[in-house]
Amino acid sequence: MRILLAGNRGYLGSVLEQSLLRDGHEVVGLDTGFFDDAPVQPREDVRRAGPDHLAGCDAVVNLAALCNDACGELSAAATHRINGHAAVRLARLAKHLGVRTYVLASSCSVYGAARSGELTERDAVAPQTAYALSKVEAEEQVLRLADAAFAPVALRFATLFGDAPSFRSDIMVNRIALTASRWGEIRMSGEGLLWRPLLHVRDAARAVRRVLDTGGTAVGGQVFNVGFPEQNHRVADVVRMACELLPDVTVTKVPAPDNRSYAVNFDKFHTAFADFTSPCPAAEGLREVVRAYRLRLRHTLEEAGTGWAGTDRREGLLARRRSGDLDADFHWNAPSPAVA
Numbered sequence: 001m002r003i004l005l006a007g008n009r010g011y012l013g014s015v016l017e018q019s020l021l022r023d024g025h026e027v028v029g030l031d032t033g034f035f036d037d038a039p040v041q042p043r044e045d046v047r048r049a050g051p052d053h054l055a056g057c058d059a060v061v062n063l064a065a066l067c068n069d070a071c072g073e074l075s076a077a078a079t080h081r082i083n084g085h086a087a088v089r090l091a092r093l094a095k096h097l098g099v100r101t102y103v104l105a106s107s108c109s110v111y112g113a114a115r116s117g118e119l120t121e122r123d124a125v126a127p128q129t130a131y132a133l134s135k136v137e138a139e140e141q142v143l144r145l146a147d148a149a150f151a152p153v154a155l156r157f158a159t160l161f162g163d164a165p166s167f168r169s170d171i172m173v174n175r176i177a178l179t180a181s182r183w184g185e186i187r188m189s190g191e192g193l194l195w196r197p198l199l200h201v202r203d204a205a206r207a208v209r210r211v212l213d214t215g216g217t218a219v220g221g222q223v224f225n226v227g228f229p230e231q232n233h234r235v236a237d238v239v240r241m242a243c244e245l246l247p248d249v250t251v252t253k254v255p256a257p258d259n260r261s262y263a264v265n266f267d268k269f270h271t272a273f274a275d276f277t278s279p280c281p282a283a284e285g286l287r288e289v290v291r292a293y294r295l296r297l298r299h300t301l302e303e304a305g306t307g308w309a310g311t312d313r314r315e316g317l318l319a320r321r322r323s324g325d326l327d328a329d330f331h332w333n334a335p336s337p338a339v340a
Helices: 011-022 076-096 130-143 172-183 201-214 235-245 267-272 282-303 313-323
Strands: 002-006 026-030 059-062 101-107 151-157 159-161 185-189 195-200 222-226 232-234 250-254
Touching (some): 101 130, 159 172, 159 201, 172 282, 185 235, 222 267
Parallel strands (some): 185 250
């Protein structure tokens, strides 16, 4: 299968690309390279994707986005254009060119503020941020394109965690593991009672693979929550796991301005894909990230002082802006480097 993978050099994209290539698929990468360690690959913005990127493709997986609430706060307008408008434009282009399957990465953050019970795809969304709103808008417009020949699917991923070639430190489990490893302290918002659904990045890649394997048959035009019921955790649960892994760590409670809290129901995805089982648990993810810190990340993060050396996406984007590499709308000010 020939697959256009937008965002192939990002956190989930780097894991998914390895999985697809390992199994013999042809991957056409499209990534603007905000977080590349070195500018050795072309910078291709999803906002400028054209027919050449889609030539001969059987499927599109669109992971390209300003990737979280904190990044979305830097520019609501750019977030809408990248996460919303560009996602819809790419879907329309794919449909026009005869591509069968389009997988849109969305997020359980669309459920927003605290509510009781486990939320299903039938529950109303309540986006609290520009990022979440951009995902809702993209879902609605992309799924409307579904017909007998075109199968768009929106996957609302739980909060991801775990090691990856393009590592992120700005997601809950990874940040807890790293602050505990770097400074021996975890700063927990309030009593840690907010709920988050969690999902290992490799399990997220497996979910995309399952949709691709079906060619969109029977699931086109639908939205799915993607995760595992046993992976709905309160923040305090994850902090406790980290303290069991690193017993000398101290926990400091800080004010909790964030009211986003949601536990999520995943029955619909597991009914459609009954073989999607055996998740990597959060406790194992913590161990994995601590191990990655000790073996690979320590030197880079120590050189960053109290910073995160680009593994925090908001911090990385701000650094690119300050250096003049990116303009206010996240366009590169310098031309794309040539491929060696």
